[in-house]
Amino acid sequence: MSTLTHDPAARTTSAGNPQNGRGSRQAGPRLSGLAWLVWRQHRAAFWTIIAGTVLGVIGMIVLRGQMTDYLSILEPTQKKPGSMPPDFEKYGDLMTDIGGYLSYFPILAGVLLGAPFLAGDLETGTAKLVTSQSVSRLRWLTMKLAMPAALVALSTGVLGAVFHWWWSPVKGLVTQAEWSSGSIFDVTGLMPVAYALLTFTLGVAVGLLLRRTLVSMVVTLGIVVAIGFVWGELRSSLGHVMTVSTDQGVGPGARLPELPDLAIQQGQGTYFLTGSGDRLDWTTCLDKIDDDKAHTACLESKNVVGRSMDYLPFEQMATMQWLGAGIMLAVTAAVVAFIVVWGRKRLL
Template sequence: MSLSALSSSGGGFGGWARRLWRGCGARLSGVVWVSARQGRTVFGATLATLTVVCGWLTYQGHEVSSYVTAHHLQGCTIGYEPWRCEGTSAAVSALDDAYGSTVESTGLVLIALPPALGLFCGAPLLAKELESGTYQFAWSQSISRTRWLAGRLGVLFAVTLVGATILAVVSTWWVNTVLGRFPAYYHWYTGMSRSTSGPVVVGFCLLGVALGAAIGLLVRRTVTSIAVTAVVMSGLRVLIDRLRLAFVRPETISAPVHLVAVGPESPTGLSALLAPALPPDATLVDNGFLTAGGLRIPQPTDMNSTSGSDQLSCPSNEPLCLAHQHEVVRAYADIHSAAANWPMMVTETAMCLVLTMLLTAFCFVWIRRVP
């Protein structure tokens, strides 16, 4: 059966797709049409899932937003100090009781969606063709390997890009609606809020598809490709999450030091209180003391923006602190404030897109080695 014959067969999905494209002034043909037709089940399931998820996000976000407005909680910073919600503790508790568990579950679903695209769309895309041998028929129809691969990847990337963009818009609105409202979802830098909003959603979706396709091309077994993709994608998520911190420089704040009684063996020592200079939404990277010569003496501490343990003291058990305690002039803290959120997301997205392009290029190189 030729490609033209295959494209003309079937009246349901094929007829609907042809009418849509003709109405837009364009027409699918050749390997692109075959790829779209062969993937109609996967694309339909993806569209249905996207519709359900976006509908649920819209409904839940509207419910939370209506509750917040009705109980005047717009300015609250629930989940970390200071709350700024004086006299609303009952309403805050009721909000968490009503929506807290479902908000957390929804966040976990959003985190799982980009890897799921790689597992169920990207990995079987080429592995299934290579495992069954159907790719040989396409290559016998005067279609080059690179053209066949471009059609297979191009359609999936296009569908993923459109769907991921829609999901990113809706999920970003949802994250901004629930952010700061629940103890399990209260920081801009938590995994659920950071990985489920903004361009990061699109980046991870495209990366999942590219990774699945590349592994499928290498392994040539559908089930094995899915398993390997799951493991590698999990590792990449962790790696990219760590690397984002290396590309965004933290802010440094400082505070004066004071002589205080620190213990019977050292009757006086240095102490610093950094809390007044810390934004309530900051995440701590490092802290310690500074000497007049610019030497940094890192200090272990539980200090962060969400607890009352925010005091540094020296002498401590570190020999470096003991040796230089008389040279200390100020205390410091390296932090990331909420202003670093978008630079970090752009950094993560850029890393995802670079990896996506590299994996796609690998597919076009490796396809020539397939017998």
């Protein structure tokens, strides 16, 4: 029988007591077999994730309590966007800073956890030792992927939920970061779970292919950074852009389009709207901007009747997050399928 599929600490006598005679063990679920081996092998990383999650949750709970205590002593007129006291800025700064720190979790999951996870075993020969026993390659790959993936999903899910609980009451008051920024959008809802699972599985796949820990970590870092850059450029495209416009002229005192609360302006800013419904770039008649009368006359000659502005409403945030998370989870599933197929055939 393989010694890798049995926990020696779990052996008992026929009477049901431990062999060392120190009394019965506490009843309850315990890891055994391959699950025990994977946990034992990577327990330092697993405990680090658990400890970091607990500390992060405690910290956000304390900061939220301090923030709500501060808000409770303010007058109702002060609890509006643009009218918050300067002292409130420190709470907004702390929130966006912590959101920024949480947005680094996918990088850590890919580089420090995913890349070495298989690469280390392949480099040291542990994978060959394990699969030469009574453990099949598929079973070993499944456990190596499932246990850390479950822990990553649980950790990011909990941190994201607590951060959203902290941010929700003041989302219209904290102006340091827009809801579409990475420090808010990527760390709330399902996004942190999907993002971290994607980078983790990509790191595992890179380690499986390169079989060298340090090289795999460097390559994974490059891939994750590239994904972050592309994602930052494409994030806003997940939403449906809305338009608000006016048709009361463009002269001095003309009313500008007003965006809904928490809406994010898109495009190049304010466009000029013609009577036929066409939109002109903001640089139209720019050469006459220093003379109000000449500028107004130039715009009227082009049949400009008002202004137009594109925006993303806050109500689309959840839909955008689900769409983005769905795309990432689909890519994650494809990467997992590749790892399983490649690992079963060319693991050693």
